[in-house]
Amino acid sequence: MTELPDDLVRAVEATLFAAETPITAEAISAHLGGVDVKPALHELAMHYAGRGISVVERGGRWHFQTSADLAHLLRREREETRRLSRAATETLAIIAYHEPVSRAEIEAIRGVQTAKGTLDVLLEAGWVRVAGRREVPGRPVIYATTNEFLAHFGLSSRKDLPGIDELKAAGLLDPVDNALEEMMTAGEKTAEASSESAPDSLESEDESA
Amino acid sequence: MTELPDDLVRAVEATLFAAETPITAEAISAHLGGVDVKPALHELAMHYAGRGISVVERGGRWHFQTSADLAHLLRREREETRRLSRAATETLAIIAYHEPVSRAEIEAIRGVQTAKGTLDVLLEAGWVRVAGRREVPGRPVIYATTNEFLAHFGLSSRKDLPGIDELKAAGLLDPVDNALEEMMTAGEKTAEASSESAPDSLESEDESA
């Protein structure tokens, strides 16, 4: 027999289980009269590890879901799980790895204009949101990902984006201009600069347009 | 740590969790390639006994549900203390002094229309009840106060409400015009009389319920 959870853990478990959408620890706490539910959530996440269902956190919201390794048993290619176009998936990746990012910045990376429908598809899916405007001439709209994006792709936060640390370290999330400038100055010292990987100093997240 | 379930139990657990309606053991079995899932279902029911969620069978169909003793968590009541609006307070006072009284009579005494929500608030508060109908054309509903009303205001009966004479003595019945007159005569002594703020009795009326 398994050891039984205490009353608070049971209450958090029931609340999380009954919730219709992913829910923050604060909302669970408010529902249960203001107690701290974080330890209970972590205890539940531990308890369910290895079971058929899991307790996960996605962008600060918690939910139960079927365990990922059972996907082969449960996978449903339902009509609503449609495939995104290549343009849409690339655009989504660029927004996720560079956010917040303007349309012009997306186009600079992809090398082609973004068709009107591409961003609409991502906005409609609820994975991308308008995150304000960049304070540069023209005040372009900038885009960022949403909590639903994190939940859909099973990411606790943007730090979980596949390979993001490596991309950052290699300077591949920096604008070309910055990388070039770095390389030129580095190149003055070493002749083989162009074949070297980008230095660590490129790591800074420069979001300028 | 708890002992981990085997793959079949995990698969049944996930299938049951994701199902949109209660599901028969046969349907789960069909979904999982025809294996016998009954032992797995019973093992799950055992595992969840005492937790915040339960695996239950009803009429041959199985489903997950929030444990019965925690059902109160699904629907919570939250009490908020709110002050009675001026309109509602006046209406309550008129009912208390004149009961039983119809809405038309309340309006005649107040001199203003009574918003629909005002009486609802008093009924919700439990201080006013419908005391029947007046046997006049239209048979209007008549209202009276309740025992909770007496209890809330610390009255043993309606006779404890101060009479008109007592109100007058306390200055609570001074007509607005008298108060104004007094101020004006006082003003002949002080030059700034006209710039003084209006007395309390001239306060703007708040009709919001």
Added chain:
Amino acid sequence: MSPELTKDLITTDPAATEEWEGPASAPSENEALYLELDGWEGPLDLLLDLARRQKVDLRRISILSLVDQYLTYIERAEALRLELAADYLVMAAWLAYLKSSLMLPREEQEEPSAEELAMRLQLRLQRLAAMRDAAARLMGRDRLGRDVFLRGAPEGLRVDRKNRWQCEWFDLVRAYGQVKARTAPVVHMVRDRMVMTLDSALSRVSAMLGVTLDWMELREFLPPHADPRLRKSALASSFVAALELARMGKAELAQDEVFGPLRLRRAAA
């Protein structure tokens, strides 16, 4: 291969999910060429694929051979009389220029140098490649609603708000007092006030003017020790009486300054 018209739209072909590295669909029907040429999404896309065919790290590709391959592609397309989108031709012209610059001695190059332009192109290709790989890894994750599932039939959480109404005894009683006060029938009564009529002021002022020839202030005509309200009335009546007497030529009026004391005396006969 039939041209796909749904470039940026979602398609329902599940198998296509796995064909990440495969050709993209054409931007539009009349650009069906790109399907012939493997379906590129713009010149940078074509360049990236050519660069990957060099089968070396993107940081070590040969820009010169990349340029040659691109130009060859474009020439082949032109030989087939396929209509090329303008941006492919612009890229071709730019790459031809880059190639000639790269072959010039360094000192004869303009700013920015050909090396810098080549480096810039290489960096762009690296960045596009990085995002393309990232997108593929992202799409390959266990996705909610496809690979993992939320609870099928959650009970839902509900909070019913209930009001606890609050009212004090004093508020209740005062409210009643205010209702009664507000709606009590109002009787307006004009108080009996002591007034001096114009007639009595006229006779009083003219009588007093007969006593002396000197200037007198209007105030001096008022009854002394009078009730303040009577004084006000007497002042007004006496003023009008003074004006009337002046009009009749029986009195002279003088006022040295605005709001100054008003003086009057009997008119000289």
